Amino acid sequence: xxxxxxxxxxxxxxxxxxxxxxxxxxxxxxxxxxxxxxxxxxxxxxxxxxxxxxxxxxxxxxxxxxxxxxxxxxxxxxxxxxxxxxxxxxxxxxxxxxxxxxxxxxxxxxxxxxxxxxxxxxxxxxxxxxxxxxxxxxxxxxxxxxxxxxxxxxxxxxxxxxxxxxxxxxxxxxxxxxxxxxxxxxxxxxxxxxxxxxxxxxxxxxxxxxxxxxxxxxxxxxxxxxxxxxxxxxxxxxxxxxxxxxxxxxxxxxxxxxxxxxxxxxxxxxxxxxxxxxxxxxxxxxxxxxxxxxxxxxxxxxxxxxxxxxxxxxxxxxxxxxxxxxxxxxxxxxxxxxxxxxxxxxxxxxxxxxxxxxxxxxxxxxxxxxxxxxxxxxxxxxxxxxxxxxxxxxxxxxxxxxxxxxxxxxxxxxxxxxxxxxxxxxxxxxxxxxxxxxxxxxxxxxxxxxxxxxxxxxxxxxxxxxxxxxxxxxxxxxxxxxxxxxxxxxxxxxxxxxxxxxxxxxxxxxxxxxxxxxxxxxxxxxxxxxxxxxxxxxxxxxxxxxxxxxxxxxxx
Amino acid sequence: xxxxxxxxxxxxxxxxxxxxxxxxxxxxxxxxxxxxxxxxxxxxxxxxxxxxxxxxxxxxxxxxxxxxxxxxxxxxxxxxxxxxxxxxxxxxxxxxxxxxxxxxxxxxxxxxxxxxxxxxxxxxxxxxxxxxxxxxxxxxxxxxxxxxxxxxxxxxxxxxxxxxxxxxxxxxxxxxxxxxxxxxxxxxxxxxxxxxxxxxxxxxxxxxxxxxxxxxxxxxxxxxxxxxxxxxxxxxxxxxxxxxxxxxxxxxxxxxxxxxxxxxxxxxxxxxxxxxxxxxxx
Numbered sequence: 092x093x094x095x096x097x098x099x100x101x102x103x104x105x106x107x108x109x110x111x112x113x114x115x116x117x118x119x120x121x122x123x124x125x126x127x128x129x130x131x132x133x134x135x136x137x138x139x140x141x142x143x144x145x146x147x148x149x150x151x152x153x154x155x156x157x158x159x160x161x162x163x164x165x166x167x168x169x170x171x172x173x174x175x176x177x178x179x180x181x182x183x184x185x186x187x188x189x190x191x192x193x194x195x196x197x198x199x200x201x202x203x204x205x206x207x208x209x210x211x212x213x214x215x216x217x218x219x220x221x222x223x224x225x226x227x228x229x230x231x232x233x234x235x236x237x238x239x240x241x242x243x244x245x246x247x248x249x250x251x252x253x254x255x256x257x258x259x260x261x262x263x264x265x266x267x268x269x270x271x272x273x274x275x276x277x278x279x280x281x282x283x284x285x286x287x288x289x290x291x292x293x294x295x296x297x298x299x300x301x302x303x304x305x306x307x308x309x310x311x312x313x314x315x316x317x318x319x320x321x322x323x324x325x326x327x328x329x330x331x332x333x334x335x336x337x338x339x340x341x342x343x344x345x346x347x348x349x350x351x352x353x354x355x356x357x358x359x360x361x362x363x364x365x366x367x368x369x370x371x372x373x374x375x376x377x378x379x380x381x382x383x384x385x386x387x388x389x390x391x392x393x394x395x396x397x398x399x400x401x402x403x404x405x406x407x408x409x410x411x412x413x414x415x416x417x418x419x420x421x422x423x424x425x426x427x428x429x430x431x432x433x434x435x436x437x438x439x440x441x442x443x444x445x446x447x448x449x450x451x452x453x454x455x456x457x458x459x460x461x462x463x464x465x466x467x468x469x470x471x472x473x474x475x476x477x478x479x480x481x482x483x484x485x486x487x488x489x490x491x492x493x494x495x496x497x498x499x500x501x502x503x504x505x506x507x508x509x510x511x512x513x514x515x516x517x518x519x520x521x522x523x524x525x526x527x528x529x530x531x532x533x534x535x536x537x538x539x540x541x542x543x544x545x546x547x548x549x550x551x552x553x554x555x556x557x558x559x560x561x562x563x564x565x566x567x568x569x570x571x572x573x574x575x576x577x578x579x580x581x582x583x584x585x586x587x588x589x590x591x592x593x594x595x596x597x598x599x600x601x602x603x604x605x606x607x608x609x610x611x612x613x614x615x616x617x618x619x620x621x622x623x624x625x626x627x628x629x630x631x632x633x634x635x636x637x638x639x640x641x642x643x644x645x646x647x
Numbered sequence: 648x649x650x651x652x653x654x655x656x657x658x659x660x661x662x663x664x665x666x667x668x669x670x671x672x673x674x675x676x677x678x679x680x681x682x683x684x685x686x687x688x689x690x691x692x693x694x695x696x697x698x699x700x701x702x703x704x705x706x707x708x709x710x711x712x713x714x715x716x717x718x719x720x721x722x723x724x725x726x727x728x729x730x731x732x733x734x735x736x737x738x739x740x741x742x743x744x745x746x747x748x749x750x751x752x753x754x755x756x757x758x759x760x761x762x763x764x765x766x767x768x769x770x771x772x773x774x775x776x777x778x779x780x781x782x783x784x785x786x787x788x789x790x791x792x793x794x795x796x797x798x799x800x801x802x803x804x805x806x807x808x809x810x811x812x813x814x815x816x817x818x819x820x821x822x823x824x825x826x827x828x829x830x831x832x833x834x835x836x837x838x839x840x841x842x843x844x845x846x847x848x849x850x851x852x853x854x855x856x857x858x859x860x861x862x863x864x865x866x867x868x869x870x871x872x873x874x875x876x877x878x879x880x881x882x883x884x885x886x887x888x889x890x891x892x893x894x895x896x897x898x899x900x901x902x903x904x905x906x907x908x909x910x911x912x913x914x915x916x917x918x919x920x921x922x923x924x925x926x927x928x929x
Contacts, residue, residue, distance in 0.1 A: 142698055347843050
């Protein structure tokens with residue numbers, strides 16, 4: 092959920108003239124310092140006061156990258172002017188990591204401190220001084236994403252187990268448990284709601300053994316589930332790329348009321364947002380980089396008509412190297428000190444056997460499903476990570492071993508290998524990529540007045556959809572956009588000009604109606620209301636509905 | 648025929664609350680000061696709007712006192728309080744003088760006691776008052792100990808950004824075309840592609856007073872020279888139509904001068920005084 096705005100705030104946005112104000116709250120160990128761009132007016136009570144010594148606030152940007160699947164760190168800096176005002180702040184205060192809250196509001200009678208919207212929560216990462224000014228940099232909690240996980244051990248036998256796990260649950264675990272981000276700063280409700288609506292049946296399978304920045308794993312998961320983790324200003328939030336659900340309204344923006352003069356740019360999308368063919372490599376072999384030989388499965392989806400003579404002439408291929416989509420999952424051994432981190436695709440479904448030799452010379456053996464003998468013994472005395480081959484050498488597993496926990500015995504255990512719906516997930520990923528980008532998706536940038544920053548009582552945020560009508564934006568289908576649905580990918584407040592710079596990507600959700608299962612009792616299409624028509628209706632053999640007929644509904 | 652505009656500008660920079668003035672030295676204190684944060688009573692005389700004194704609680708009255716430590720007892724005939732919440736707090740401001748720090752001796756005199764919400768103002772705008780010795784129309788008050796006594800509603804914690812108590816400086820009548828209400832709005836006005844205004848966002852309004860006093864005698868020049876050399880380029884208050892006991896809310900402004908001071912002697916052997924002042928409109 093985006094930042095919620097009070098009615099007093101919304102009223103100010105409606106005014107033809109208003110006086111914006113920004114408050115910076117700095118939480119030190121012994122006090123809270125308040126700075127503002129304008130002095131706070133008394134609010135009729137035991138009001139707080141902010142010292143109006145901020146001379147500049149650099150625009151903070153919240154951006155998502157639709158192709159690489161990561162969001163930029165929210166960051167901003169502000170300048171406090173007057174040496175005497177800040178010198179006592181530096182001396183005697185541990186500023187680094189101290190929390191900062193940015194509030195936005197207006198100087199107006201009756202506008203209370205509580206009406207100021209919290210638009211950013213973060214912590215101090217740096218300061219520098221230039222003449223009489225102190226410039227303080229603040230970053231959001233996704234900064235923690237740089238921490239490497241799993242934490243490396245002396246024997247390199249670290250691991251985090253995400254077998255047969257919903258990808259959104261994996262993301263939440265990485266954010267909260269592994270990276271240690273306080274739950275206050277994670278919008279868990281948004282994660283769970285999106286998971287339940289769009290990714291309820293998804294299962295990924297991976298055991299992390301190689302320490303990498305947490306943000307890298309999050310980036311992979313986002314890309315492979317067509318979703319976005321972003322900072323909404325107050326908390327880390329989540330959105331799956333999907334059509335707008337019935338009942339949700341989309342704001343309409345146009346040339347007269349929203350897009351500011353001399354601010355509009357448009358890119359064709361030819362370079363970065365055009366794919367007629369998608370290849371998803373999956374069943375990663377947990378070694379090597381993004382190269383086909385390191386993957387055991389592949390799904391190809393090709394929209395041949397898009398690359399035909401009458402259309403774009405040549406195929407444009409998107410390659411997705413999935414690290415998390417797997418065809419198989421496995422039960423975990425209960426042998427102390429052993430964790431199976433990977434089973435190869437060639438093991439197939441069935442029951443394998445893990446054999447452990449305890450005592451002085453510690454070893455492991457593997458027998459793949461369908462094999463009648465074990466493979467070679469692998470000496471694991473030193474602990475760490477090992478690849479263990481079955482009698483059929485293409486049937487292998489990888490295990491993380493901590494020999495200090497080994498029991499002094501020799502025994503075997505059944506390991507059940509079962510199927511996951513990898514083909515479905517890979518197929519959905521490939522099809523949705525091509526469906527969206529088979530015609531180039533334009534990227535547009537423009538500026539809006541900050542009065543347009545709210546919709547339905549909430550601050551706008553990346554991943555919001557807007558329907559754009561403009562005589563100045565074109566594509567292959569039209570000389571002027573009419574309610575063309577775009578997704579906001581970046582917001583950059585330009586405080587000095589009281590504007591917001593918006594970057595958005597054509598969504599292609601205007602081209603087709605995507606169906607949702609309606610509640611029982613709805614009438615037929617010809618009698619249905621506009622609201623009811625947001626759900627799906629079954630079309631004729633040409634997927635048309637109604638008397639006109641209209642184009643029918645599609646499955647997302 | 649309509650009456651012409653006539654007024655002399657007044658400079659209000661002389662402030663006994665700074666602690667050093669007219670060969671006297673003293674100190675200021677407040678009944679209480681908020682301890683969380685930086686709200687020292689010293690901020691009321693530093694000529695900056697970016698900090699303030701704030702009481703520690705809602706107790707009433709709150710007093711700000713000046714006590715003479717050495718030298719001659721200072722004189723004053725005006726008081727200005729700005730950046731306050733005294734109107735909202737329903738406050739009564741009294742200015743008192745005494746020969747001792749107790750403010751309870753037989754020498755205690757209440758020069759005035761005024762309800763800030765006096766029917767003239769409707770906001771926490773600048774509070775200004777001229778005064779003289781009680782019963783006298785011209786003699787400024789001279790005493791060793793001064794007190795600003797604030798009684799107010801029990802739900803408010805009073806604060807004051809700037810407080811001046813001192814002797815006013817009156818200049819001569821202006822000659823060159825001059826609009827004392829000249830101002831420039833610092834604002835962002837955004838227009839859409841279709842040419843419609845989508846928002847007007849105000850930052851602040853800047854006041855501009857360009858003062859021209861031509862062919863002035865040495866006495867007028869001496870006043871401005873004394874002002875600049877004593878006060879420099881700091882903020883100070885200027886008054887337009889600021890006479891008597893008026894509590895006019897619109898004619899006392901906080902301004903600062905340009906960095907140059909240049910008032911040449913002209914060919915008539917008089918001074919052409921030129922002072923450019925800029926201020927932030929309250």
